[in-house]
Every structure is written in C-alpha cells, then in structure tokens.
Amino acid sequence: MQPDTRPSPFFRRMRRFIPPAIQENPVRLMHAENILFGCVMAGSIAPVFGLLYLYLGDPATAWLCFAAIPPILAVPLLLGRGIALARDALIAVIFLLLLGICYRVGGISSPSIIWFSMCSFIAMLGGGLRAALRWAILSVLAVLGIYAAQKSGFPFPAVQVRDMPLLQLVSTIGIICSVGLDIFLFEKSRTNLVRELNQAMHAVQHLATHDELTGVFNRREILRLAEQEKHRAERHGGDFCICLIDIDHFKAINDSFGHGIGDQVIREIACAMQSEVRKTDHVGRYGGEEFLMLLTSTSADAAQAFAERIRQRVAAARLPLLEAKPVTISMGIAAFRPDETVAQAIARADEALYRAKWEGRNRIEMALGMRERSAA
Numbered sequence: 001m002q003p004d005t006r007p008s009p010f011f012r013r014m015r016r017f018i019p020p021a022i023q024e025n026p027v028r029l030m031h032a033e034n035i036l037f038g039c040v041m042a043g044s045i046a047p048v049f050g051l052l053y054l055y056l057g058d059p060a061t062a063w064l065c066f067a068a069i070p071p072i073l074a075v076p077l078l079l080g081r082g083i084a085l086a087r088d089a090l091i092a093v094i095f096l097l098l099l100g101i102c103y104r105v106g107g108i109s110s111p112s113i114i115w116f117s118m119c120s121f122i123a124m125l126g127g128g129l130r131a132a133l134r135w136a137i138l139s140v141l142a143v144l145g146i147y148a149a150q151k152s153g154f155p156f157p158a159v160q161v162r163d164m165p166l167l168q169l170v171s172t173i174g175i176i177c178s179v180g181l182d183i184f185l186f187e188k189s190r191t192n193l194v195r196e197l198n199q200a201m202h203a204v205q206h207l208a209t210h211d212e213l214t215g216v217f218n219r220r221e222i223l224r225l226a227e228q229e230k231h232r233a234e235r236h237g238g239d240f241c242i243c244l245i246d247i248d249h250f251k252a253i254n255d256s257f258g259h260g261i262g263d264q265v266i267r268e269i270a271c272a273m274q275s276e277v278r279k280t281d282h283v284g285r286y287g288g289e290e291f292l293m294l295l296t297s298t299s300a301d302a303a304q305a306f307a308e309r310i311r312q313r314v315a316a317a318r319l320p321l322l323e324a325k326p327v328t329i330s331m332g333i334a335a336f337r338p339d340e341t342v343a344q345a346i347a348r349a350d351e352a353l354y355r356a357k358w359e360g361r362n363r364i365e366m367a368l369g370m371r372e373r374s375a376a
C-alpha cells in the first residue's frame with residue numbers, strides 16, 4: 001500500500017492562499033508557507049496583546065495592536081506579487097508595531113523590545129539568510145535608536161501600565177511560545193518538502209527504469225539487472241537463465257486490429273509474464289514486441305519448464321481485444337555461462353529465438369553453448 005504523502009489538512013488549507021506558480025517550486029513553497037505561519041502567529045498574538053493593554057489601562061497601545069491586525073491579514077494577498085514583498089510587508093508591520101509599543105511603554109525597558117528578534121527570525125524562515133541579516137541589522141539599529149533617544153532626553157510619553165510584572169510575564173511567555181511554535185511549524189513544512197521531493201525523485205526514478213506502455217523494466221534497466229545477476233552468479237555460483245520472448249506475427253495483429261489494440265496485446269503479455277515470475281526474477285521490454293526475462297537461481301531445465309507454462313498460458317488465452325483469435329509467443333533461452341558476457345548470452349538466446357521462429361513459432365528453443373555455436 002502506498003503511504004499517504006499528502007500534507008496535513010492545515011497545510012492543505014494554507015496552500016489555497018499560495019499562487020500555483022509558487023507551489024511548483026518546493027523551496028519557494030516552503031518560504032511562502034512560513035510567511036503564512038508568520039501571518040497566523042502575528043494575527044493571533046496582536047489581539048491578545050491588544051486585550052492585555054486594554055486590561056492594563058493603556059487603550060492607545062491596545063489600539064496600536066488592533067490596528068496592526070488588518071495589514072497582517074492582508075499580507076497573504078501580496079504573495080501573488082512575490083514572496084519577498086509579502087515577507088517584507090509582514091515584517092515591516094510587526095517592526096512598526098514594536099516601535100510604537102516600545103515608544104509608548106517603557107522605551108528600552110519595554111518588555112516588547114525582545115520581540116524585535118522575531119523580525120529576523122521570520123525573515124529567515126520566509127526567505128533565507130540575506131533577508132534575515134537585513135532585518136537583524138534594522139532591529140539592532142531600532143533598539144540602539146530607542147536607547148539613544150531615551151538617553152538624549154527625547155520626550156517619551158509617561159505611560160503607566162497597571163501591572164508591569166504581568167506585562168513582563170505575558171510578553172516572555174509569548175516569545176517563548178512563538179519561537180517554539182515557529183520552529184515546530186517550520187519543521188513540519190520542511191518535512192513536507194522533503195517528503196514531496198522524495199516522492200518526485202521516486203517518480204523520476206520509476207520513469208527512468210520502467211517501460212511506459214507495459215510497466216515492466218525498460219531495456220536499459222533490464223540490461224543493468226542482467227549485469228548485476230551475472231556478477232551475483234559469478235560470485236556466489238548458481239544458475240541463471242536469460243529468456244528472450246517475441247510475439248508471433250505481431251505485424252499481422254497491428255495490421256488487422258490497429259496499433260492501439262497491438263499496444264494492448266503487448267501490455268497483456270507483459271502482465272502475464274510479470275504475474276508468473278518469482279519475485280527474484282525480472283521482466284523487461286527489450287524492444288517493440290520483444291521481452292527479456294531474467295530467471296535467477298534457475299537451471300536450464302527449470303527455465304524451459306517455466307517458459308513452457310507461460311507459452312501455454314498465452315496460447316490458451318482468448319483476448320476479447322482480438323475477437324478471441326489466439327496470440328502466441330516464441331522464446332529462446334540461454335543458461336548463463338560464467339565465461340561469457342551478458343551480450344553473448346543474449347545473442348545465444350536470440351539465436352535460439354530465431355530457431356523457434358524458423359521451426360514454426362509458438363515454441364521454445366534452448367540456446368547452444370558458445371563452443372557448440374562456433375563449431376556449428
């Protein structure tokens with residue numbers, strides 16, 4: 001059973017806000033997702049602090065928090081115009097909000113001062129190191145500016161919140177939770193990305209090694225497997241047979257029923273072979289209507305008996321596609337010899353196949369050994 005590789009419902013819902021052009025690129029998708037997390041986080045934290053400042057008797061700062069909510073929630077709409085624009089717009093709103101809060105409540109001693117660190121954090125998750133560095137410099141300059149302004153006697157409003165320790169407490173807990181949640185969501189989005197890349201890699205690998213029409217191995221892969229089996233047989237001993245299969249009078253099938261039906265016949269026969277072989281054997285499409293089977297740990301006699309079973313199964317099948325007309329296959333089998341190459345073993349199987357055709361088709365012929373061949 002295929003594992004469920006779809007992202008969680010939260011991520012799927014969030015992706016509705018991400019333009020398809022961004023979704024095509026996994027890294028840009030991850031940055032866009034992180035910016036959306038930033039919007040969700042900032043959009044939920046701002047009203048909490050708004051309510052807190054109302055409770056603490058500072059309605060002007062509370063309204064600053066509430067006023068930041070609409071621009072934060074509008075940021076996803078900017079994603080269509082570019083990730084950098086959306087990211088910088090979000091951070092700019094947060095940055096200005098923090099400047100406003102620090103100006104009103106405590107200056108350099110404001111519990112909100114530490115929240116400037118979130119600017120470079122969000123920038124990093126939403127776009128990489130350069131953006132993070134830019135926002136880190138701006139944040140440091142802002143903090144230094146607040147300090148310098150206070151030192152030089154700039155008139156900060158004398159706002160007294162009712163319960164400063166409570167503000168400190170909520171602010172500290174808020175930043176701890178925000179950082180933790182951001183890291184958790186970032187990790188989730190990174191895991192999704194890795195999983196999707198893995199999936200894409202498997203799909204590409206499958207396309208590179210399998211025949212599109214039949215789903216069995218393609219020529220390159222079956223030849224690679226043949227080399228691998230040859231090395232295994234040479235190292236560990238054991239028999240290994242190569243079986244070349246060709247559909248008889250296939251041109252006539254194409255001519256009578258059309259190429260579409262011809263393709264389906266090729267598919268049916270590939271499927272019949274694939275379902276008959278053992279898990280350790282391999283089936284590949286060698287050419288148009290020609291297949292190569294690698295029968296591992298199989299003696300020549302066993303390979304012949306097995307091939308006979310497939311030949312009979314195909315000959316007995318009455319495909320509705322062909323209006324129940326029989327279709328047959330011919331096969332040539334070569335038992336691999338340690339002193340020959342894969343190409344030589346296939347050449348012997350091909351020679352046996354040629355004999356099977358010559359002898360009347362719908363039959364199996366065993367290859368001669370190399371020495372017998374050169375003597376012939």
Ligand SMILES: Nc1nc2c(ncn2[C@@H]2O[C@H](COP(=O)(O)OP(=O)(O)OP(=O)(O)O)[C@@H](O)[C@H]2O)c(=O)[nH]1
Pocket residue numbers: 213246247248249250251252254258259260261262263266287288289357361
């Ligand atoms: N439909 C279809 N036909 C193919 C495909 N690949 C090759 N063919 C056709 O298969 C036919 C093979 O014909 P031949 O090589 O003359 O052999 P045959 O008619 O099978 O005769 P024997 O092999 O001698 O029994 C050709 O007409 C090719 O066009 C394919 O992928 N799909």
